[in-house]
Amino acid sequence: MAIVRDLSLMCGRIITKNSCLDSKNRVFGASLFGGGSRCDEGKFKGKFGFGVRAAVQVGVEGSKGLRELKSLNGVLEVDVVSEGDLREKGFLGMRKTKLVCTIGPACCSLEELEKLALGGMNVARLNMCHNTREWHRDVIRKIKRLNEAKGFCVSVMIDTEGTQVHVVDHGAPSSVKAEDGSIWLFTAQKFDGSRPFTVRANYEGFSEGIEVGDELVIDGGMAGFEVIEKIGSDLRCKCTDPGLFLPRAKLSFWRDGKLVGRNYGLPTLSTKDWADIEFGVSEGVDFIAMSFVNDSDPVRHLKNYLSTKSSKSTRVLAKIESLESLQKLEEIIEASDGIMVARGDLGVEIPLEQIPTVQEEIINVCRKLNKPVIVASQLLESMVEYPIPTRAEVADVSEAVRQYADALMLSGESAIGLYGQKALSVLRMSSSRMETRGREDNQQSLVHSYQLGASLPDRIAEQICNCAAEMANKLGVDAIFVYTKHGHMASLLSRNRPNPPIIAFTTEDSTRMALNLQWGVIPLLLDLSDDMEANISKSIDLIKLRGMFREGDAVLVVSDVTSTHATPMAFQSIQVKTIA
Ligand SMILES: Nc1ncnc2c1ncn2[C@@H]1O[C@H](COP(=O)(O)OP(=O)(O)OP(=O)(O)O)[C@@H](O)[C@H]1O
Ligand SMILES: CC(=O)C(=O)O
Ligand SMILES: [K+]
Ligand SMILES: [Mg+2]
Structure with a gap:
């Protein structure tokens, strides 16, 4: 047993006195101190025009009368999957790594979507490369209906087609084999029917800057050709590396071991992409x-456009899938609301052996800059056809979890595969297993050393969250509660990858849906007021009323709220509450 005394924290004296910790370092009893002696109020007032209050409290939550609970004028929205998880496994057993599923023909019925939601899908991804807008609209509406009617909380992401040069026709509905030494014509011209040994590319400028002798690579190495003649904008090529053309196979050109002529000055967002974005906004997608x-x-550009377009904040994720994007990684991450490591196309542009280290680097920079990151493509590729994954695939999933990615994504496994739900359960089990291991080792590499915030309030919020995460680990509390309008405090806590889950209470539906992508954050909807103490007791009472606490659970409560009273005032606190 240990006695906690006179800890000190940032801009405040800690008012904890003689709290007792049990052998697991969990607070089980503490001396009470009501509102407490808040400290240093007004210290920065003159200089920055607002007040800062910070406090750390430890207290025991007594039980309240039922009548009092019923009179709480708040409705707490908890999604059924998190609630089920919590009841079954307790706070500490809740999964931290978020799961994204690509929706395709194999899983677009209401029944299949519901099974994926029950299986832990946090975000549904719609790839605008495929299918019609009507099809996508139907899927989005089904997901929203499921959320409303069945209490799920599944966010929706659309993924733009983007401008990339790929095959639109290779003369067959599925794959075509290119034999060694065979001669093929690559053209952008439309032609009727199918022509043997003729491949149509989607962009007429595809051969600009390409010279005789250049190498044409299909899908990063599925097949290879040498350009032997240029006829106008058409290319005659000889197969030097036999292999397969899949539908929509990607074309890339290489000279002296280097990629040439990528993107051809095409804009990142095409006219079709803008129309898809317009569609997504009108359907209320989250990402x-x-x-x-x-x-x-x-x-x-897109973020500016969205900010003028709708009050609801749609988050913009940048996909890292080109060589150029790696060279401008930090500026892209800084500008975006999150990142996807799109290993499919990335693997076409960089040697495959570089993918694991590049992935780790991207995840680390995202954590440093506090942006959520998704690891995508081929995680369980063999499950498109088979009911169990390869050992190597499970190792790949576990490695992404060990690297602390916020989310993992299924592509073909859920979109067209026979075993989408099984694939999702492999992601669920593998990530839970690795997270438990991470907790046991307490191997959290702290990101404290990199300071994000520039203004004083931002730096205070950041330090509060860093300290709170460290305290939560050291005290062994069961959950962290945070109250957040735009999700910033919740993400600052998540950035530290603390052991307990971060239960984020927010009034904003868009914040709740955005937080679905963040590691370890369980976003709940709750009416919050300017009175922080009231918010805290209301949230604790409502969770208790729902029977979601176990006796003796200890919760670390973090708040950072700017009141809208006549004198704007930021109030920050870290409190530890033990549930009686
Ligand atoms: N809405 C859909 N309709 C039909 N097929 C789909 C749909 N979504 C995905 N698929 C199929 O699932 C496979 C994998 O899907 P995914 O969207 O992840 O492709 P990708 O090539 O990795 O993504 P991107 O085009 O963004 O690089 C695709 O090749 C496609 O065959
Ligand atoms: C997901 C995606 O776009 C890729 O892996 O290329
Ligand atoms: K896409
Ligand atoms: Mg891609």
């Missing part, structure tokens, strides 16, 4: 993932 982002300009 737009931008394909083939090469620098931060298109991200900023």
Whole structure:
């Protein structure tokens, strides 16, 4: 048993006295101190025009009368999957890594979507490369209906087609084999019927800057050709590396071991992409993932456009899938609301052996800059056809979890595969297993050393969250509660990857849906007021009323709220409450 005394924290004296910790370092009893002696109020007032209050409290939550609970004028929206998880496994057993499923013909019925939601899908991804807008609209509406009628909380992401050069026709509905030494014509001209050994590309400028002798690579190495003649904009090529053309196979050109002629000056967002974005906004999607982002300009452009367009904040994710994007990684991450490591196309542009380290680097920069990151493509590729994954695939999933990615994504496994739900359960089990291991080792590498915030309030929020995460681990509390309008405090806590789950209470539906992508955050909807103490007791009472606490659960409560009273005032606190 240990006695906690006179800890000190940032801009405040800690008012904890003689609290007792049990052998697991959990607070089980504490001396009470009501509102407490808040400290340093007004310290920064003159200089920054607002007041800062900070406090750390430890207290025991007594039980309230039922009548009092019923009079709480708040409705707490908890999604059925998190609630089920919590009841079954307790706070600490809740899964931290978020799961994204690509929706395709194999899983677009209401029944299949419901099974994926029950299986832990946090975000549904719609790839605008495929299918019609009517099809996508139907899926989005089904998901929203499920959320409303059955209490799920599944966010929706659209993924733009982007401008990339690929095959639109290779003369067969599925794959075509290219034999060694065979001669093929690559053209952008439309032709009727199918012509043997003729491949149509989707962009007429596909051969600009390409010279005789250049190498044409299909899908990053599925097949290879040498350009032997240029006829206008058409290319005659000889197969030097036999292999397969899949539908929509990607074309890339290489000279002296280097990629040439990528993107051809095409804009990141095509006219079709803008129409898809317009569609997504009108359907109220939560995320737009931008394909083939090469620098931060298109991200900023889209974000500016969205801010004028709708009050609801749609988050913009940049997909890292080109060589250029790696060269401008930090500026792209900084400009966007999150990142997808799109390993499919990335693997076409960089040697495959570089993918694991590049993935780790992207995840680390995202954590440093506090942006959620999804690891995507081929995680369980063999499950498109088979009911169990390869050992190597499970190792790949576990590695992404060990690297602390916020989310993992299924592509063909759920969109067209026979075993989408099984694939989802493999992601669920593998990530839970690795997270438990991470907790046991307490191997959290702290990101404290990198300071994000520039203004004083931002720096205070950041430090509060860093300290709170460290305290939560050291005290062994069961959950962290945070009250957040735009999700910033919740994400600052998540950035630290603390052991307990972060239960984020927010009044904003868009914040709730955005937080679905963040590691370890369980976003709940709740009416919040300016009175922080009232918010805290209301949330605790409502969780208790729902029977979601176990006796003796200890919760670390973090708040950072700017009141809208006549004198704007920021109030920050970290409190520990033990549930009686
Ligand atoms: N809405 C859909 N309709 C039909 N098929 C789909 C749909 N969505 C996905 N698929 C199929 O699932 C496979 C994998 O899907 P996914 O969207 O992840 O492709 P991708 O090529 O990795 O993504 P991107 O085009 O963004 O690089 C696709 O090749 C496609 O055959
Ligand atoms: C997901 C995606 O776009 C890719 O892996 O290329
Ligand atoms: K796409
Ligand atoms: Mg891609």
